[in-house]
Amino acid sequence: MRPELDAPQYVRDRMVKYGGKNPFGKPTWRVVLCQNVFVKRGGVFHQMPTGEITQFSVGAGGRVEYTPVRADSVQSGVMEVPKYPGKGWILERWLSASLWGTREWWNAQRGDDGSPLLGPYPNEGDYWLIAGPFENLPAISDLEGAIAMYEHQQRNKPADLETFMKVAIKNEEDRIVANRLRLEKTLEEMRRSELMPVLKSTSLSAQRFRNELQKMIGDPSHFGVL
Numbered sequence: 283m284r285p286e287l288d289a290p291q292y293v294r295d296r297m298v299k300y301g302g303k304n305p306f307g308k309p310t311w312r313v314v315l316c317q318n319v320f321v322k323r324g325g326v327f328h329q330m331p332t333g334e335i336t337q338f339s340v341g342a343g344g345r346v347e348y349t350p351v352r353a354d355s356v357q358s359g360v361m362e363v364p365k366y367p368g369k370g371w372i373l374e375r376w377l378s379a380s381l382w383g384t385r386e387w388w389n390a391q392r393g394d395d396g397s398p399l400l401g402p403y404p405n406e407g408d409y410w411l412i413a414g415p416f417e418n419l420p421a422i423s424d425l426e427g428a429i430a431m432y433e434h435q436q437r438n439k440p441a442d443l444e445t446f447m448k449v450a451i452k453n454e455e456d457r458i459v460a461n462r463l464r465l466e467k468t469l470e471e472m473r474r475s476e477l478m479p480v481l482k483s484t485s486l487s488a489q490r491f492r493n494e495l496q497k498m499i500g501d502p503s504h505f506g507v508l
Contacts, residue, residue: 297310297425309376311425316370322362325394325399326358328356331352337349366415370414370417371416371419
């Protein structure tokens with residue numbers, strides 16, 4: 283996959299004419315589809331199931347059945363993963379290797395399994411998202427305006443990419459925690475929507491269900507109506 287070829291030729295030519303090339307002969311600026319940009323990252327990767335998830339169900343005789351959510355697969359090591367979330371057109375700028383932090387700091391970042399968290403060090407620099415994603419390909423004038431604004435900001439406020447990457451890693455950790463909390467909230471809402479009507483019912487089948495649930499929980503006290 284070569285995301286640098288996503289944009290039409292006239293857009294690529296204009297980016298080179300307007301922004302020039304880096305020391306390695308590649309465009310300083312490029313317009314690509316963010317879903318086509320992948321990077322190598324290390325760690326433990328859990329592929330979770332998609333679609334509707336049901337953890338509690340009622341079987342024959344009112345017996346409650348619990349199905350835990352498990353990952354479809356778990357892989358460890360360095361893998362290619364999407365660099366950005368979402369889909370659409372983005373504007374990226376090339377940043378030299380020195381702006382990504384020192385090699386020592388980069389290689390010191392390790393995943394839970396000991397693999398290099400950030401993947402290989404970007405010896406020739408790498409691209410970073412500056413604007414987007416956009417559903418439609420932006421006009422040339424809009425792209426050039428975004429480039430001019432960015433370059434102006436950088437001239438007045440030099441970027442410290444090592445600090446930025448540390449913040450990015452912290453944000454990613456926060457995102458993972460937020461996703462877990464969101465999943466727990468969703469499962470709790472599912473539990474309430476599926477179980478509460480039964481737990482509040484005074485029917486004989488509902489009482490059998492509560493008795494079965496009591497056995498699963500292991501609570502010897504009376505499991506009354508909530």
